[in-house]
Amino acid sequence: MTLGEIATITRGSGLPKSDFTDSGVPCIHYGQIYTYYGTFADVTKSFVSPETAATLKTVSKGDIIIAVTSENIEDVCKCVAWLGDEDIVTGGHTAIVKHNQNPKYIAYWLQTAEFFGQKRKIAHGTKVIEVTPRKLENIEIPIPPLEEQARIVEILDRFDALTTDISAGLPAEIAARQKQYEYYRDKLLTFKEIAQ
Secondary structure (H helix, E strand, C coil): EEHHHHEEEECCCCHHHHECCCEEEEECCHHHHHHHCCCCCCCCCCCECCCHCCCCEECCCEEEEEEEEECCCCCCEEEEECCCCCCCCECCCCCEEEECCCCHHHHHCCCCCHHHHHHHHECCCCCCCCCCHHHHHCEECCCHHHHHHHHHHHHHHHHHHHHHCCCHHHHHHHHHHHHHHHHHHHHCCCCCCCCC
Protein backbone atom coordinates (compact mmCIF):
# COMPACT_ATOMS: atom_id res chain seq x y z
CA MET A 1 0.00 0.00 0.00
CA THR A 2 1.09 3.61 -0.22
CA LEU A 3 1.66 5.75 2.85
CA GLY A 4 -1.17 7.95 1.61
CA GLU A 5 -3.55 4.97 1.74
CA ILE A 6 -2.78 4.14 5.38
CA ALA A 7 -2.03 7.59 6.80
CA THR A 8 -2.61 11.31 6.64
CA ILE A 9 0.60 13.27 6.25
CA THR A 10 0.75 16.95 7.20
CA ARG A 11 3.62 19.39 7.15
CA GLY A 12 4.78 21.20 10.26
CA SER A 13 5.56 24.92 10.33
CA GLY A 14 7.48 27.33 12.53
CA LEU A 15 9.51 26.44 15.66
CA PRO A 16 12.90 28.12 15.66
CA LYS A 17 15.15 27.01 18.53
CA SER A 18 14.75 30.48 20.03
CA ASP A 19 11.17 29.45 20.97
CA PHE A 20 12.44 26.76 23.38
CA THR A 21 11.62 27.22 27.07
CA ASP A 22 12.73 25.39 30.22
CA SER A 23 9.28 23.91 30.72
CA GLY A 24 5.85 23.96 29.12
CA VAL A 25 4.50 21.91 26.21
CA PRO A 26 6.88 19.14 25.07
CA CYS A 27 8.19 19.55 21.53
CA ILE A 28 10.52 17.92 19.01
CA HIS A 29 12.54 20.13 16.65
CA TYR A 30 13.44 18.63 13.28
CA GLY A 31 17.18 19.08 13.92
CA GLN A 32 16.91 16.97 17.08
CA ILE A 33 15.64 14.03 15.00
CA TYR A 34 19.11 13.96 13.42
CA THR A 35 21.18 14.70 16.49
CA TYR A 36 19.35 13.48 19.59
CA TYR A 37 16.50 11.04 19.07
CA GLY A 38 16.63 7.39 18.09
CA THR A 39 13.87 5.52 16.29
CA PHE A 40 11.35 6.05 19.13
CA ALA A 41 10.78 8.54 21.93
CA ASP A 42 8.40 8.88 24.86
CA VAL A 43 9.93 12.01 26.45
CA THR A 44 11.16 15.17 24.77
CA LYS A 45 14.35 17.13 25.22
CA SER A 46 12.71 20.52 24.61
CA PHE A 47 9.63 22.52 25.49
CA VAL A 48 7.76 25.58 24.23
CA SER A 49 5.26 27.92 25.84
CA PRO A 50 1.54 27.09 25.57
CA GLU A 51 1.14 30.17 23.36
CA THR A 52 3.79 28.95 20.92
CA ALA A 53 2.42 25.39 21.04
CA ALA A 54 -0.98 26.69 19.90
CA THR A 55 0.63 27.76 16.60
CA LEU A 56 2.36 24.41 15.94
CA LYS A 57 1.23 21.00 14.68
CA THR A 58 0.17 18.44 17.31
CA VAL A 59 1.73 14.99 17.48
CA SER A 60 -0.23 12.26 19.29
CA LYS A 61 0.88 8.89 20.64
CA GLY A 62 1.79 6.59 17.75
CA ASP A 63 2.38 9.36 15.20
CA ILE A 64 5.63 9.41 13.22
CA ILE A 65 7.61 12.64 12.84
CA ILE A 66 9.74 12.69 9.69
CA ALA A 67 12.45 15.31 9.14
CA VAL A 68 11.85 16.27 5.50
CA THR A 69 14.79 18.67 5.07
CA SER A 70 18.46 17.74 5.30
CA GLU A 71 21.89 18.58 3.93
CA ASN A 72 22.23 15.12 2.35
CA ILE A 73 20.19 12.33 0.82
CA GLU A 74 21.25 9.80 3.47
CA ASP A 75 19.73 11.73 6.37
CA VAL A 76 16.62 13.23 4.81
CA CYS A 77 13.46 11.48 6.08
CA LYS A 78 15.03 10.27 9.32
CA CYS A 79 12.09 9.73 11.64
CA VAL A 80 11.07 9.24 15.23
CA ALA A 81 7.91 7.45 16.41
CA TRP A 82 6.27 9.31 19.29
CA LEU A 83 5.32 6.75 21.97
CA GLY A 84 4.65 9.11 24.88
CA ASP A 85 1.21 9.30 26.46
CA GLU A 86 0.78 13.07 26.13
CA ASP A 87 0.43 15.09 22.95
CA ILE A 88 3.47 17.09 21.88
CA VAL A 89 4.13 19.60 19.11
CA THR A 90 6.58 19.85 16.25
CA GLY A 91 7.48 22.56 13.79
CA GLY A 92 8.83 23.23 10.34
CA HIS A 93 10.88 20.88 8.17
CA THR A 94 8.82 17.95 9.46
CA ALA A 95 5.97 15.79 8.24
CA ILE A 96 3.59 14.23 10.76
CA VAL A 97 2.29 10.79 9.80
CA LYS A 98 -1.00 9.89 11.52
CA HIS A 99 -2.00 6.27 10.95
CA ASN A 100 -3.61 3.18 12.49
CA GLN A 101 -0.66 0.77 12.11
CA ASN A 102 2.08 -0.27 14.57
CA PRO A 103 4.19 2.89 14.95
CA LYS A 104 7.39 0.96 15.61
CA TYR A 105 6.83 -1.13 12.49
CA ILE A 106 6.53 2.00 10.34
CA ALA A 107 9.54 3.65 12.02
CA TYR A 108 11.68 0.56 11.48
CA TRP A 109 10.54 0.26 7.85
CA LEU A 110 11.47 3.90 7.21
CA GLN A 111 15.09 2.85 7.86
CA THR A 112 15.18 0.12 5.21
CA ALA A 113 17.10 0.04 1.92
CA GLU A 114 13.72 -0.35 0.19
CA PHE A 115 12.57 2.99 1.59
CA PHE A 116 15.94 4.59 0.82
CA GLY A 117 15.58 3.63 -2.84
CA GLN A 118 12.13 5.19 -3.06
CA LYS A 119 13.21 8.26 -1.09
CA ARG A 120 16.12 8.88 -3.48
CA LYS A 121 13.63 9.16 -6.37
CA ILE A 122 11.41 11.78 -4.68
CA ALA A 123 14.05 13.93 -2.96
CA HIS A 124 14.98 17.18 -4.62
CA GLY A 125 17.48 19.98 -4.11
CA THR A 126 21.27 20.31 -4.13
CA LYS A 127 22.55 22.16 -1.06
CA VAL A 128 19.35 21.44 0.87
CA ILE A 129 17.62 18.13 0.17
CA GLU A 130 13.87 18.06 0.67
CA VAL A 131 11.00 15.58 0.38
CA THR A 132 7.48 16.99 0.34
CA PRO A 133 4.68 15.37 2.35
CA ARG A 134 2.69 15.00 -0.89
CA LYS A 135 5.47 12.90 -2.42
CA LEU A 136 5.74 10.85 0.78
CA GLU A 137 2.12 9.80 0.24
CA ASN A 138 3.25 7.83 -2.85
CA ILE A 139 5.86 5.76 -0.96
CA GLU A 140 4.92 2.08 -1.15
CA ILE A 141 5.16 0.18 2.14
CA PRO A 142 4.38 -3.47 2.86
CA ILE A 143 1.49 -3.65 5.35
CA PRO A 144 1.15 -7.09 6.94
CA PRO A 145 -1.60 -7.72 9.53
CA LEU A 146 -1.11 -5.94 12.87
CA GLU A 147 -0.22 -9.24 14.59
CA GLU A 148 2.61 -9.79 12.11
CA GLN A 149 3.76 -6.19 12.52
CA ALA A 150 3.94 -6.78 16.29
CA ARG A 151 5.97 -9.97 15.76
CA ILE A 152 8.41 -8.18 13.45
CA VAL A 153 8.75 -5.30 15.92
CA GLU A 154 9.44 -7.71 18.78
CA ILE A 155 12.29 -9.31 16.83
CA LEU A 156 13.75 -5.97 15.74
CA ASP A 157 13.48 -4.62 19.31
CA ARG A 158 15.58 -7.57 20.51
CA PHE A 159 18.22 -6.94 17.83
CA ASP A 160 18.19 -3.24 18.69
CA ALA A 161 18.76 -4.04 22.38
CA LEU A 162 21.62 -6.41 21.49
CA THR A 163 23.39 -3.73 19.48
CA THR A 164 22.66 -0.58 21.47
CA ASP A 165 21.69 -1.40 25.07
CA ILE A 166 24.77 -0.72 27.18
CA SER A 167 23.78 -3.35 29.75
CA ALA A 168 23.21 -6.13 27.23
CA GLY A 169 24.38 -7.35 23.90
CA LEU A 170 27.42 -6.21 21.97
CA PRO A 171 28.35 -3.08 23.98
CA ALA A 172 28.31 -5.10 27.22
CA GLU A 173 30.32 -7.89 25.59
CA ILE A 174 32.88 -5.41 24.24
CA ALA A 175 33.20 -3.77 27.67
CA ALA A 176 33.68 -7.19 29.32
CA ARG A 177 36.38 -8.18 26.79
CA GLN A 178 38.11 -4.80 27.33
CA LYS A 179 38.24 -5.41 31.09
CA GLN A 180 39.54 -8.95 30.49
CA TYR A 181 42.22 -7.60 28.15
CA GLU A 182 43.28 -4.95 30.65
CA TYR A 183 43.48 -7.54 33.46
CA TYR A 184 45.72 -9.90 31.47
CA ARG A 185 47.76 -7.06 30.04
CA ASP A 186 48.52 -5.80 33.54
CA LYS A 187 49.33 -9.33 34.75
CA LEU A 188 51.65 -10.00 31.83
CA LEU A 189 53.42 -6.67 32.10
CA THR A 190 53.89 -6.60 35.87
CA PHE A 191 57.29 -7.94 36.90
CA LYS A 192 58.73 -8.72 40.31
CA GLU A 193 61.88 -6.84 41.06
CA ILE A 194 64.92 -9.11 41.01
CA ALA A 195 67.04 -8.92 44.16
CA GLN A 196 70.63 -7.82 43.53
